[in-house]
Amino acid sequence: MINRKAVINVLGLLIFLLLPPLTQLFGQEYLLSLFSRILIYGLAAASLDLILGYGGMVSLGHAVFMGIGGYSVGILAFHSYESTAFMSWPLLISGTENALLVWPVAVLAAAFFGLVTGAICLRTKGMHFIMITLAFAQMAYYFFVSLSTYGGSDGLSLYNRNTMPLFDLGSDVTFYYLCLGILLVFLLMGHRLMQSHFGRVISGCRENEQRVQVLGFASYRYKLACYTFAAAAAGLAGALLANQGEFVSPGLMHWTKSGEIMVMVLLGGMGTLTGPVLGAATLLLMEDFLAMYTEHWMVILGPFLIVVVLFAKRGLYGLLTGAGGRHD
């Protein structure tokens, strides 16, 4: 079984590595940006998987962190074009397009929002947790919708992608490989994290939180740390997405977006980290290709999701690898 899983993973990696030359060979370069988006959504979905699949925290507001990451890029770029300061008190923050500055800001901003809202959300459980995460996401959504300085619901358009030494982010191929690299690093980190002592506690919280507490772990702190980490990763995904599309809008934080990310995780197979990437690929590709054949593509996508739930209990990744999701 391990072999089959390894084969699938290596195969997947090979496909992703070879995509840029392949698309060039067949003259389908436009696919590259679609696949960049798949990688970015894969990152977001995998980060959701950390809290949802491993930690049992079902969040319906994960997209908000993408939105915050994206807006960090958008707002700083906006001030850079306008040559104005984002903030002049208590410390001067001016706009910038340097990825090495902007992306960490995006990650920190998302992590901070995750920390603060997580501290409140994690007091609740189950359905209530779902709804309170949604509540915070909706608040952020309406906040950005009415924020007319930064375009409100129309969003913010970037003139070009962020700059980075050594890498030309404007090149689709470079950008694609950068996304791939970031995703791989994240998957590796996530994998190690979930095998670490910390990961054990997180998985324990999903299965039996009371037991974890009785053993002497302050489960709340562990969950909050995990939630914050996932938020940070989603923030990075948002920063990447803003660069990929050269655009951010509040639509990025709408609850349907959070729902889509959740669908990606479930579709691919939760508690597997790689599964959600597969889920992201499946959902986005289906959306794209079905739409080419019929305007009514949703009438096919809907039942497809139901069929997956009913017949592939552990998601597509489970179906492919033959092994289960989660742990066993």
Next chain:
Amino acid sequence: MRKIVLSLVILLFSMSGAMAADPVKIGMITTLSTKAGYLGEDIRDGFKLAIDQGQGKLGNIPVELMVEDDGRKPEKGRQIAERFMKRDKAQILTGIVFSNVAMAVVPKIVRSGAFYVSPNAGPSKLAGKGCDKNYFNVAWQNDNLHEAVGQYVTEKKYNNVYLLAPNYPAGKDALAGFKRFYKGKVAGEVYTTLGQSDYAAELASLRAAKPDAVYFFLPGGMGINFIKQYAQAGLNETTPLFGPAFSFDERILKAVGDAAVGVVNGSQWSADLDTPENMAFVAAFRKAYGRTPTLYASQGYDAALLIGSALAAVKGDVSQSDAFRAALEKADFPTVRGAFKFGKNHHPVQDIYVREVIKDEQGNFTNRLLKKVFTDHADAYGPECSMK
């Protein structure tokens, strides 16, 4: 099996046919799904009508129209634009309904050297600072219709108007546009939640403010809800309602019914605009699709004709981009709006009317032209545009 072979053969023929004629590809990114899907449908149908009337040609040049649904999502619109440009090598794109999609997609298109002709959305940014030589708007700048009603309301000596719009930039622009020409007092200015469906609380406050007229901008379903509830609250009997044409197109009127009768709204076009081109268009549209065209359909149709006129000028060779652009700028096409030309920011300079909602003899709800408010009206953002 035979079916498969047959369809393969058909496919091959159609492909070889395509190669022989080498039609100009036009990519249409529009919104067909979501609640707002009917807007994109009308733009597409209007555009298609022009192509069908030319038997597959625009400006006597064979064209191939590719249509895809953006689902009102900016990133999806962008994805489609990229596919049209990179895979299909389309150099002419059109179709976007919503400003937020346009803001995400249009800059990418025009910067890569392709042309974009907007049949609907006209965000102020693209008319002002963000204008581009390859971007043409054949509909209106977002503020235009609001400005016309502002002017009309002032002419009619209303002096205490209550304003209502959703809390998002287009909503604020709309009211700003109205106020640009409205000279009276503002009885109240209310911003509602985007996507709100129940307006009972707003209507109660509105009644309490005792305005002598109400101006609202609530596109799509929000408008349907508002107009119905406005009439149900009995306000239409005491306080006249004004709005832009967006909430009074023939398809919305069908869903609103009697509640909208008598409402005056601003538009650059009307189905009863008495020009030979328009009469022919309305008749042809009714025949082809079995419904009265909306202003969106007229804009789609005009966009197609405009593109056709420029295609004819370069004999279908869009790669002569300077010549193609020059031809577009001339706007030498038989518009259904009577008069049309471009300002230097490639936005319309056109007449704007107010219309009144009526119930015609057959019991259908439609608009009747009331008055021409502006002649050769241009938008307010042109001076910010650096193009000459």
Next chain:
Amino acid sequence: MGCSRVLEADMTDLLLKADGLCKHFGALQVCNNLHLGVEKGELHGLIGPNGAGKTTVLNLISGLLTPDDGKLFLAGCDISRTSVHHRARLGLARAFQVTSLFNSSTVLENLSMAVQAHQGKGFHFWSNAARDRQILEPASAVMERMGLADRGNIPAGSLSHGERRQLEMGMALATQPAMLLLDEPMAGLGPGGSLKLSELISDLKGEITILLVEHDMQAVFSLADRISVLVQGEVVATDTPDAIRKNKLVQEAYLGGT
């Protein structure tokens, strides 16, 4: 408030002291001015008729419930309002009546979690927990002691009922507690299983202070140093097994109950 893990040095005579604990659910008073003292090193039995509130008492002690009134001291330190995990960190371990394990994890992983908790290794993000010898060794030792040595790689969910009980005990033990709360460890076990568990418990006697709640009277009376009798949320007697056997109040409570 300056409470630290219970060490041999700072132990007073009473390791655990409950001082007038009260708890009610709606109109139901399940714990009523309860006083209980457990001496250091003893095996203290807690018995009582059905519905006397034994499990509630354990929940109050371990912190899963907060008392409406009264105080609770562990080694002289007030823990009445502290959290579950804090009490555990102070050396209070609990084995549940309905076994509470990580079912999809293996026996060894379950025990490792407990050892990890004891060692306070939670915020280690990078090292592989499955290869941490500092954890594996004590976990294996407990596994051996609990007689589960050959079941290490079996998911806890697939163990037999008796084995699950043993593991449950092991989990509590692996945190090297100063005090162990055992909630009906023999419940649902056959005679063989009961015997095995009795042996395990008597093996621990003297090493760890134990509060044992058990239905199996024979086991309690043979294992316990002292026994408290709980009736309607109140401790009516605390004494040696022999004295309890002869206690009239106790006989009344039990005979009256049946």
Next chain:
Amino acid sequence: MLLFIEQLLNGLQLGVMLFLMSAGLTLVFGIMQVINLAHGSFYMIGAYVAATVAARSGSFLLGMAVALPVAAAVGMTVELTVLRRLYKRDHLDQVLATFGLIFFFNELTRIIWGRQPLFMDIPAWLGGAVELLPGVHYPVYRLAIILVGVLVALFLYLLFSRTRLGMQIRAGASNREMVAALGVNIRLLYTLVFGLGTMLAALAGIMAGPILAVEAGMGESILILTFVVIVIGGIGSVRGALIGALLVGMVDTMGRAFLPDVLRFVFSPATADTLGASLSSMSVYIFMAMVLTFKPAGLFPAHN
């Protein structure tokens, strides 16, 4: 003051609407433990069918008479074909499957009825407004909605406290095995409860039809509010749904009506308008976050 009374009525009416939706959802959740995101789709189906029948026949009541059983039938079919298989499954599987149902139903209505929003009018006998107090005019139809809500609340109360079926349902919510052991056909019971929940959603949709735009996707905007209601009220509790619905209705209406005015005391009018509009959009969510911060299980948790 008069305005305040009118706004109170508006809040009440919105609350009643939300109650119709949330009663069904909370029942289904409390009894089958199913998170049904497709609840909004039944609201939409109710509105579409009623609008179609009412347009053809000219009778609002006939529209309602047809739409209720049709929606219930659709609901029960969904229960039999999809949801039944998900009762024992993880909540997340239910979320995914019912998310799929939303896509399906939205697109299906677009295929059947087209993209055009449908028209539905207030029946003539419920048109116009009445003067409740001197100076307080209120649309009759909105009063009718309040009345329908009161009737439904009464009906549910009687159903649960007086009828055998109702008691079985309640018992089923607290202890599934026990009810099965008593020989109640639990599968049939579930299907019936689901049908009832669907019908309540459809009723909300029908009542909303004449006020709102009948369009594909109309269910989602109210769905989220419905979830807010049942979470605030305490999941699984019909009483909680009632109180939660009224609270949410009030908070939302009052926020929209008075927040900008209140803020004008502190801020400049322009700032107050914008800030008030943003805050009132969020008011319901802020309210929910506050409730859950202090009562993490909602106001009336159904199970201890």
